[in-house]
Amino acid sequence: MAFCFCFGVLFLLSLRTASTLDVPTGVLQMECRERYFMIAVGLSFAGDKPRFEAVDSTGVHAITEEYAAECGYTISLLPVLGHVELRASYFSCHTNDADDEVFTFNFNLIVTRGGKQATYALNKTCTLSLPWSPREVTCEVNYMEVSVRSEATCPYEENGDSAFKPVLYSDWKVMFQRAEDQFLPMNLSEARKLGYVFSLTDERLVFRTPYEQPHSFSTEVNGVPVEVVHAVLFSRQSWVVLVVDLLAACSMHNGSYDGGYMMWETSELLHSLVSPLNETEVSIGVNGKLVEKKVAEERGYTVEKINTTLQVSIPYKAEGGYRKSFVSRDLYEYYVFRLYLEQISVDEAEIAARLRFHRIIVTPLLPCHIFTENQTLLRERAFTIYLGGVPEDVMLVSIQLNGQEFTLPLTNMSTYNLTEVLHPNGTHGYTLTVLFDDPVVKLQFSRKALALQHILNVNYTLAVQPGNEPYYHQTAVTALTRVSPPAFDANCSESSIHFKLDHRPFDYFWEIAIGSDVLTSDLANRRGYIMSNDSQSLQLDVPLFTNGYKYQNVTLKGFSGTFEILVRVRETSEVQTSTVKTCLFNPPEFIMCSTDGRVTVVANLSLPIPSGGSPAETSLKDKSCRPKDAAGTRALFSFAVNDCGAIIMLGRDSVTYRNEIIFSSVRNAENLSSRNRVMLQCTYTVAGLHALFSAYKFESETVGVGRIVRSNRIIEGPTVEPTSASTGHTARSVTIRPRYQPSAKYIKVSSFLKNLSNKGLKETSQVNVFTVI
CATH class of the missing domain: 2.60.40.3210 (Zona pellucida, ZP-N domain)
Known part of the structure; x- marks a missing residue:
């Protein structure tokens, strides 16, 4: 039989709540929402496997995954947000309901840390903030719930004001219908064993079922997948047979991703039994809260009606969503929106029905573009490398410089430095500075450029939080600096010329030669040179008349002796420069x-x-x-x-x-x-x-x-x-x-x-x- 529904104007009332004292610091939120109560507990406090128990006058009831779907609870582990969340319907099994306006919840939170188990009692009282509509359907993540006003006016009464309030006696039965098929009637205790819950409150008749039950069915409405459960509740009371038609239909669209937008679809009419609609109003929100139309527009949320299909579009980086980094060889990111949608429909009889969706829509894995930018200025003689585009849940934990590992924070701030740079868009970056003269920098002589090439290979080790899942990003930077070949200081003595060369780190790119011969200890011994060579300097004393001298202007008064030391490129033996010293000598003979x-x-x-x-x-x-x-x-x-x-x-x-x-x-x-x-x-x-x-x-x-x-x-x-x-x-x-x-x-x-x-x-x-x- 059809119900006559009255449309109520949407309005908000202040929440009147009461809760126990001494709430653990790990409990982040305990909030009353329009149609449910929510608890959020931090994962760092709750540990790996937190558990909840519902407490009422009959005892303590463990909320398992199956029991939650039957009794109106939703437990979600949300590593993206760093917490676990419990949502409890106002009509959940063990809630103390006073006149369908005041709802009291009592839960136990059980956590295990360090091998020890602790139990915390959490309770809160919520007051209804929005009046009930004649018919309300909630499409939760794990169950469907429909409630209707239990007080109805019989249309065949002459004065039209005779009303009755049905009572669930033991002789009430339910019959499920699926398309053209009808299942055999069963009593309500049998239905409860199958996971169906029927309850009668002061003013509402409530029916709740998990998804994919034996008596539900899936269909498509204008291309939108829909799951439907149709229960007909009936009872004979005296000479009257009371029949209640309970229908819940929910869009099962998983969401899609297109051109930077997350898409989700539902339909104005989810089932043919629903009366044609005169008007539909849609409000959108996230995380269980609707937002005003202006706020939705500012964030880029849109709801477009295409024929009878409602298409929701949300920019994947819009406010209200959550992002998470993910490593699968490369670094990816995905965005999660906990979509909350309310659809108010008014049929031809001006009876309002309120339909709410809780849906989690997720983008596919999107490439996360971490980049490096070489900001080196040669005049500063230091590498400056910027690592940018690092997501907020990714931290730099160590770096390798030319294969040498450095953990953070860096300690040798004199030759290298690392600073973090924060950005308003939530990303951050790191600026690495390494002096050219740092021993970790590789040096290579460039023959073509006649310059010293400084080489720095950097391997960044980043970790996705939580979990410290590693990701590696590599880059290599080079810089050319002009360098001069080594130059000797030369001094004259009475009977020799003394040469001295102070060593530089890159002097090994050159070789020292006397004429066509490379200067070695053996050559010095054979020719009578006096040579010493250590880590600091090379010293060479060349006595007169040894091989390599050139003499000019020989007179009785003396002569000039010239000695030349060549500097050659080691790889090619090409002469780069030389040190020539001429001294005046006046030996007596x-x-x-x-x-x-x-x-x-x-x-x-x-x-x-x-x-x-x-x-x-x-x-x-x-x-x-x-x-x-x-x-x-x-x-x-x-x-x-x-x-x-x-x-x-x-x-x-x-x-x-x-x-x-x-x-x-x-x-x-x-x-x-x-x-x-x-x-x-x-x-x-x-x-x-x-x-x-x-x-x-x-x-x-x-x-x-x-x-x-x-x-x-x-x-x-x-x-x-x-x-x-x-x-x-x-x-x-x-x-x-x-x-x-x-x-x-x-x-x-x-x-x-x-x-x-x-x-x-x-x-x-x-x-x-x-x-x-």
């Missing part, structure tokens, strides 16, 4: 044996010159070879090693050219005493000679070892001894007179000479010693 076979000598002749004699009167063995300059007791000679009556002495690994300074007034060589002789000799290693000559051309890789030999002392260049001297072989001399030599211009040392055995020295008169070209 010296001999130079050049690589081109030139001998330059300044000798002190105070002993061989007789009393009253002059250095200008001296000569070499060839008396035509006179001094270039002479003064006091010293004379300057410059001549080719093979000229001026030179004698060549061949050793196993060396060649020695020997000559003498003779006081020319002594005519007969037989009359020359050791006092009148000054022996000059230049020794070259055979391995370093490109050619051995007797006439015109000479070429050697290294300078020769010069000596000025007297009976009482030897004046020589470097301290490196000729091989022949070190091996104990005696050199046999052969005088080579240029006028008897063939017109050869280039004479090479043969392999036979370079591989002489230990049988001694061979004279140059043997034909197998020289090859004449």
Whole structure:
């Protein structure tokens, strides 16, 4: 039979509530809403598995998942919000209902923390804030509930004002209908065993059922999935048969996502038994609270009517929703809206029905775009990297810099620093600063750019809260800084040039060379350099007359000696720069044996010159070879090693050219005493000679070892001894007179000479010693 409903204007009354004292701090909310009571408990307080019990005069009743759907409770675990929530219908099983206006709730909250269980009593009294409509349907997450006004006027009464209030006697029965089918009637106790609950309050008849019961059915209304349960309640009372038609129909649309909007649909007419509607008013809200139309518009909530379908659209980032980060290889996010929709319909008889939906709609997984931005300024000589777009439920817990792990907070604030940046849209970011000079930064020399490349690979470890689910974000930044090759400081001393190089971290990109040879400890030892090299500096002392010097402006007063150190790119041996130092030297006596076979000598002749004699009167063995300059007791000679009556002495690994300074007034060589002789000799290693000559051309890789030999002392260049001297072989001399030599211009040392055995020295008169070209 049809009911006559009266439409009530929507209005709000102040809530009058009372609750017990000493509510635990972990209980975040205990609120009375228009048609239900809500408790929210923080998960940090409630632990993993909080439980609720309903308490009434009959005892304590555990609220399990099944029992909650039957008795009007909804328990939702909401990790996105960080709490667990209990919603209890005003008509829930164990609520103390006074005149359908005052409702008292008593619950036990049971939590387990640290292996210990604690029970907290929670109670609250709620006063109805909005009058009941003649017919109200609630589509909760886990059940459907319909209530109708129990006081009805029989239309066949003559005066129209006779009313009765049905009472649920034991002879009441219920018959479920599904489409064209009818199930056999059953009494209410049998229906309760199947999960159906019928109750009679002071003014309302209430029917509640979980979803997907055996007697419900699913259908589609204009493409909208709908679940329907149709119960017909009837009883014979005296000569009257009372029939109550109870119908609950709920949209089961799961929601969808399209173009940045979350969509949900229902229909104006969810079942054909509902009378055609004259008017429908829809209000929208979230989290169990409706919002005013203006607020809904500001947030972007819209309800569009397409034929008889109502389509709800909510921007996925709109206020009132909740977002959650999710890791599945990459980082994603999804948004959750706890949609609350109220639909007030007025039929042709102007009877109002109020339909409420509690629905959770969720977006699909959406990519979460965490990004890095290189904000490095070269003039600051530091990397500045911004990690942005980090959701509010994601925290940075550690970073790796070039593979080295750093947990937060960072401690070495002198060379690197990390600061958090908050943004009004709820996201946050981190700014990382690392100095170029920090040891963790990798260095690489760029040949093309002639610059130092600073490399920093950063691996951010972020954790989604709660649960600390890790997510890794990587980036790499580089910076080029111009660098100069290493430069030596150079100083002159009386008999050497001193070089010093202070080490820099990136100096290993270059190599130090003397001529074509890389400077090593072995090279320094062979050439007579004095070198020390530690973590702080490289020091090189180059004595006069060692290999590598160039001499100019040689006079009796002295000469300039120049030594050059080359700096080359290690990978290519390309010369980048050099340090050249020229010093003035004035030794009293010296001999130079050049690589081109030139001998330059300044000798002190105070002993061989007789009393009253002059250095200008001296000569070499060839008396035509006179001094270039002479003064006091010293004379300057410059001549080719093979000229001026030179004698060549061949050793196993060396060649020695020997000559003498003779006081020319002594005519007969037989009359020359050791006092009148000054022996000059230049020794070259055979391995370093490109050619051995007797006439015109000479070429050697290294300078020769010069000596000025007297009976009482030897004046020589470097301290490196000729091989022949070190091996104990005696050199046999052969005088080579240029006028008897063939017109050869280039004479090479043969392999036979370079591989002489230990049988001694061979004279140059043997034909197998020289090859004449």
